[in-house]
Amino acid sequence: MNERQFQAWLVDRAPASAPASLHDRVLGIPADGALHDPRRRAAGTVRSLAHSKGRRRALALGLVAAVLTGSVIAAGVWLDRKDDPPLPANGRIVVAVGAGAEVVVVDPASGTTVPLSAAEADGRPIDASALQGATSLAWSPDGRSIAYTTPSRLGILDIGTGAQRQITGLDACGEFAPCGVAWSPDGETIAFTNGASLGLADVSSAAVTTIATIPGDLTSPSWAPDGRSIAFARRKELFVVRRDGSSLTQLLSEGEDRMGPVDVHWSPDGKRIGFLSSDAWHDIGGWALQVVVVDLDGSDRRVIADAGSCFCLGWWPPGFTWSPDGTQIAFVTLGFDPGGRVHDPHVPVAGGLYVAGLDGSGRRLLYPSLKGSPAWQPVP
Numbered sequence: 328m329n330e331r332q333f334q335a336w337l338v339d340r341a342p343a344s345a346p347a348s349l350h351d352r353v354l355g356i357p358a359d360g361a362l363h364d365p366r367r368r369a370a371g372t373v374r375s376l377a378h379s380k381g382r383r384r385a386l387a388l389g390l391v392a393a394v395l396t397g398s399v400i401a402a403g404v405w406l407d408r409k410d411d412p413p414l415p416a417n418g419r420i421v422v423a424v425g426a427g428a429e430v431v432v433v434d435p436a437s438g439t440t441v442p443l444s445a446a447e448a449d450g451r452p453i454d455a456s457a458l459q460g461a462t463s464l465a466w467s468p469d470g471r472s473i474a475y476t477t478p479s480r481l482g483i484l485d486i487g488t489g490a491q492r493q494i495t496g497l498d499a500c501g502e503f504a505p506c507g508v509a510w511s512p513d514g515e516t517i518a519f520t521n522g523a524s525l526g527l528a529d530v531s532s533a534a535v536t537t538i539a540t541i542p543g544d545l546t547s548p549s550w551a552p553d554g555r556s557i558a559f560a561r562r563k564e565l566f567v568v569r570r571d572g573s574s575l576t577q578l579l580s581e582g583e584d585r586m587g588p589v590d591v592h593w594s595p596d597g598k599r600i601g602f603l604s605s606d607a608w609h610d611i612g613g614w615a616l617q618v619v620v621v622d623l624d625g626s627d628r629r630v631i632a633d634a635g636s637c638f639c640l641g642w643w644p645p646g647f648t649w650s651p652d653g654t655q656i657a658f659v660t661l662g663f664d665p666g667g668r669v670h671d672p673h674v675p676v677a678g679g680l681y682v683a684g685l686d687g688s689g690r691r692l693l694y695p696s697l698k699g700s701p702a703w704q705p706v707p
Contacts (some may be wrong), residue, residue, distance in 0.1 A: 401404035402438050414595050415651040418470050418704030422680060422697055423461045430458045435682055435696050440694040443521025448486045457484050462505035464702040468514045476506040489573035492617040494528045495535050499519045504544035512554045520545040525559055558600050560588045565625060578625030584616045590646040590700055595653035602635060603647045613637055618647050618658055632687030635660030657682045657701045
């Protein structure tokens with residue numbers, strides 16, 4: 328294709344929105360052969376070959392951009408959005424064990440575990456007394472603070488300074504369905520459940536707004552990575568709602584023969600929702616817990632890991648979460664006693680905090696004898 332053909336190709340495909348002057352300027356640039364026309368040279372209108380080529384390329388690129396932009400607009404898609412920010416690295420894991428017990432912090436690399444009150448931040452001990460008896464924890468996106476619920480309050484603990492403040496009181500947190508908490512991706516809002524309501528709390532002002540009310544205990548709120556929607560559970564059902572309270576949708580119901588969903592978490596890449604559930608009762612007693620993922624419309628239910636067993640009578644089942652970088656899962660199991668039977672190697676025997684790959688492979692016990700819900704610290 329010579330330059331004249333290239334110019335014709337550009338103009339033929341340029342959208343109507345491209346400035347007419349740009350068409351004219353591209354067409355008005357002489358081809359290389361015209362640069363050697365003695366009549367033009369004599370008229371003093373010939374510029375250097377390099378300058379003309381550069382000018383021609385710049386204008387042609389401008390028209391190509393117009394062509395592409397027009398095509399994108401015609402397709403109804405804009406490509407001017409910023410790329411998704413990189414996922415954070417993996418920090419420490421804290422586990423809310425509830426029932427008056429202390430929150431513990433686990434190093435996922437070494438497995439070293441200490442009470443949160445014995446850990447340090449910025450060289451100072453952490454005053455974790457506010458988290459005594461916490462039933463749900465969520466790290467802030469910057470990994471500096473923890474939002475938490477107890478049976479009576481929603482609060483925030485600043486790990487760096489030790490400052491803590493109560494956001495609001497809670498009055499409808501059951502033992503079997505504790506109030507849940509989740510921090511928005513932008514760090515400005517906390518979602519929480521309190522009995523039959525799903526609320527949002529402004530981190531700065533502590534102003535609270537209820538965005539959904541459904542009869543029954545709501546649990547396990549989780550923000551979509553884009554901050555536009557929140558998933559949560561009620562009994563056997565999984566819901567999602569827009570942050571303004573609109574478009575409340577039931578994604579699935581686990582049915583009477585299943586336990587869950589429990590500890591709902593949106594995957595860091597925004598493509599799936601994970602939770603604990605069970606579709607089997609061990610013959611020696613107790614639910615056979617599983618880490619389950621579904622697509623965003625609730626379809627394609629897949630079990631990605633076995634997570635031990637739980638009688639789950641009178642207390643909240645253990646929990647599950649994703650690593651901040653989206654490459655691993657963490658879950659707590661109460662253990663599984665095969666009772667002299669042949670043990671399924673895919674099911675953890677020892678209770679405690681485990682990490683594994685996204686398909687459940689490479690399972691590794693970090694710390695034994697834990698129960699409760701894990702929260703994995705993001706490190707920006």
